Amino acid sequence: MSTLDKPVIIGRSSSHFTRIARLFAAELHVDHSFQAVRDLLSKDPADYGGNPALRIPVLKTSRGVWFGALNASRELWRQSNPRPRVVWPEALDVPLLANMQELTLQAMATEVTLVMEKMAGAGEGTPHALKLRESLLNMMAWLEENASAALATLPPERDLSYLEVTLFCLVTHLEFRDVLPTAPYQTLNRFCQQFAKRPSASGTDFRFDT
Numbered sequence: 001m002s003t004l005d006k007p008v009i010i011g012r013s014s015s016h017f018t019r020i021a022r023l024f025a026a027e028l029h030v031d032h033s034f035q036a037v038r039d040l041l042s043k044d045p046a047d048y049g050g051n052p053a054l055r056i057p058v059l060k061t062s063r064g065v066w067f068g069a070l071n072a073s074r075e076l077w078r079q080s081n082p083r084p085r086v087v088w089p090e091a092l093d094v095p096l097l098a099n100m101q102e103l104t105l106q107a108m109a110t111e112v113t114l115v116m117e118k119m120a121g122a123g124e125g126t127p128h129a130l131k132l133r134e135s136l137l138n139m140m141a142w143l144e145e146n147a148s149a150a151l152a153t154l155p156p157e158r159d160l161s162y163l164e165v166t167l168f169c170l171v172t173h174l175e176f177r178d179v180l181p182t183a184p185y186q187t188l189n190r191f192c193q194q195f196a197k198r199p200s201a202s203g204t205d206f207r208f209d210t
Helices: 016-027 067-081 095-119 127-153 160-177 186-195
Strands: 008-011 034-035 056-063 065-067
Touching: 008 016, 016 067, 016 095, 016 160, 056 067, 065 067, 067 160, 095 127, 095 160, 127 160, 127 186, 160 186
Parallel strands: 008 034
Antiparallel strands: 008 056, 056 065
16 A cells, blocks of 8 residues: 555535544644545445445545544544544443434434435435435434533533534534524524634535535
8 A cells, every 4th residue: 555645535525424524634633635526426436435335434544544434533533643632422421422422423324315315316205205304303303402411511621522523514514405404403503603613614614526
């Protein structure tokens, strides 16, 4: 394997999973480059950095290739110096926090399915699509109801948490992709407004790659 001068994040600027990795890179001050995946309907793993799952993001480093947002974020943290205090999912050892993380990621995955089905021309009124939308609404209602208590339970000495990054990426992505209006979720919007003050957030705004 050839040695890379710096890590490469492969993904889409419009992808909330990709934004997780980009936010971590920015927070950790890890110099990196970005490579856009042009066709999300491609069936060629090479277009996804070699990921056989045909998913993004992928992180290429001198140590190898890392599939997925969590793997990429961990490796970026390992390459940072100094390493900030990050709360990873395995540290969420109480039901409230663990469920908050689980439903945030499930909501992100459900949103991706809805977007991809729409891109592929599938009807939004199919039983499967209707169930997915109801599931997403249920999860967003739960996240809204429990966000304040969950975020207050995170260790106060942290610099960042994977939960906060994923939650921010989820909520801000919903209206960007016209999947769900977020105005009813006041608690989640207040959190996002606060998190958006970070330079890493303003520097990774969603946009469509051209």
